[in-house]
Amino acid sequence: MLLRRRFGLLDIFISACAIFLFLLCSILYGTRTENLSLPPLVQEVLPAGRCLCEYSTTFQCDTCLECAASQYPVLPSNATSDEDERWVFQYRRDANNYGLDEDQCQAAFPGLYEDIDRAKKYRGKRKVTEQDLSSFDLTKGMVRAMIFDGELYVLQTFMVDNVNRQKAVGALASIHRSIVTTHYREAIPNIEFVFSVEDLPAQPDKPIWTLARRAQDHNLWLIPDFGFWSWDMPQIGTYSEVATETMQRESIEPWDQKQEKLVWRGKITMAPKLRRALLEAARGKSWSDVGQVRWGDVDFKEQFLGPVDQCNYMFIAHAEGRSYSGSLKYRQLCRSVIVSHKLQWIQHYHYLLLSNGTNQNFVEVERDFSNLDEAMEDLLAHPEKAKRIADNNVEIFRERYLTAAAEACYWRTLFKAWKEISFEPLLYNGVEVGEKHKRTQKRGVRYETFMLYEHQRQMEYPKSE
Structure with a gap:
């Protein structure tokens, strides 16, 4: 009886170790592989990690943008008299x-x-x-x-x-x-x-x-x-250079000539659950040009789309990476609609992000992209709304809050x-x-x-x- 009990406890211990090892290997595989399709069991055990929306942050700073739109003129510090022209940005x-x-x-x-x-x-x-x-x-x-x-x-x-x-x-x-x-x-x-x-x-x-x-x-x-x-990344360089090239591109390819699709390129292993959710939500949709970039592939240049090339699209998706994603500021240079999940990571200018109202400058969807299709159908059905959001994006970010000044x-x-x-x-x-x-x-x-x-x-x- 005692021998049987000991073997029973040993069996339980070995089984527990085997299950733990399996889960660990599944998680490591799921977070590191670039394969688009994951076995259902791996998808189940993949941790939410930064896909959780518990700490998602939404700012309401309409008054800031209203103040910027109706800026009160100031007298330059080097003015020599009251007759000097008052300054407005x-x-x-x-x-x-x-x-x-x-x-x-x-x-x-x-x-x-x-x-x-x-x-x-x-x-x-x-x-x-x-x-x-x-x-x-x-x-x-x-x-x-x-x-x-x-x-x-x-x-x-x-x-x-x-x-x-x-x-x-x-x-x-x-x-x-x-x-x-x-x-x-x-x-x-x-x-x-x-x-x-x-x-x-x-x-x-x-x-x-x-x-x-x-x-x-x-x-x-x-x-x-x-x-x-x-x-020092492909097709990036200095921020002002990207801004200039963006405006040059849009001078010959204006809004009405942009592709009516949502574009995204990125490395899914930077935030596996989050970015896989984006790819899954966009899979097979007529409005989608969403895809990953595998930097190690021989045809990586065919997968890659630089920030200026992404301006050819009316809609640009954004997904955070290990924390924030430095790509957002480049996407905001485009006269396009930025479609982002609820953000968890705050950058210094994020207080100016508005997802509703007359000053709306981006479209916010759930962190798991579960309502992405609904949001895209709404934008496509209301082109005047999409144009207004894209114009606000340029006016607020490219032409003011993301300038060198x-x-x-x-x-x-x-x-x-x-x-x-x-x-x-x-x-x-x-x-x-x-x-x-x-x-x-x-x-x-x-x-x-x-x-x-x-x-x-x-x-x-x-x-x-």
Whole structure:
């Protein structure tokens, strides 16, 4: 009897291990394979992961857009008399003006700074201290930097590969550009900060500058992503270059010549359950040109559609990746209708996304795309509505909130807000203000010098010295 009981317990243990191993292998296969068809059992056990809509975020910022539409004119800071012409943001003249002053920035881009205000209010009277920034080690994709007397210094980096390095260098370049293009360099405050260029914030409970956050990540401060400088990807490059090519394309292929289909290209393994749901919802539909890209395939170029080529379609689908997806800002350059699931990850300008009302600038569907067909049939049945949404998308994003001027304004507003809740940084180690110091005691290296370093030296500064 005792022997039989022991064998029974052993059998149960072995069976449990076998089931666990099977489930694990099924999940690994389901999340890593690029095959469109999955066995039904694998589909059942595939975890929802970031397909859950528990933390989906919807913003209502109609008042921000109304303020932008009826902008109150401001007197330029360099005006010499009351007779000088009062300034109002004009896309053709001001889109690439990195040097707008503070009043112009506030007047031109209402609603752009909502997340900065949120982060500052959450911090309240709890100052970010030097100890706060030193209390954690830098993880993949992080850079510690400082602005002092209007100059940018790199203090510490941790980049494990060249992709990380490129993203970090792009972010640093954008920061530096926003500093050197201001007319009042002395107005840039002395600040010290840590930013991350990783999709997933490794330490969301720390006061770190990041590319995206979830609604519950209260300590994170949002920054424009590296792509606003440049992105070393096929048919992308600098953001302004893509914008120019988009407008050139649409000048010869206007709205009424676009294909009346929904387009999407992407890698499904970046968010398997979410992106597979998109492919499944669009499968076999007359309005669908939705497909994946397998970067390893020999015919990958035939699968791939660059951001400008996607502007040939009236409708462009959007799906998040590991966290946010950096492709959204390129899609918003097109005079097309962006169709997106409910977003979980927030970027710095997402407060301007509106899914209803007269200012609607995109179409929102469920996170599992269960009502995608219904949404597409509605858009196709009401072409005037689709055109209005596409026009709003261009007016709000391409021609205002995703311009170079808006990006520079956001950075400088961030610098000012961060100064209000953080400590006064020191340029020299181990000395008090007013004391004599040696050159070797200076902290970090100027941005201009850092950019001259070899790639490996940039990866883990100053350890690579």
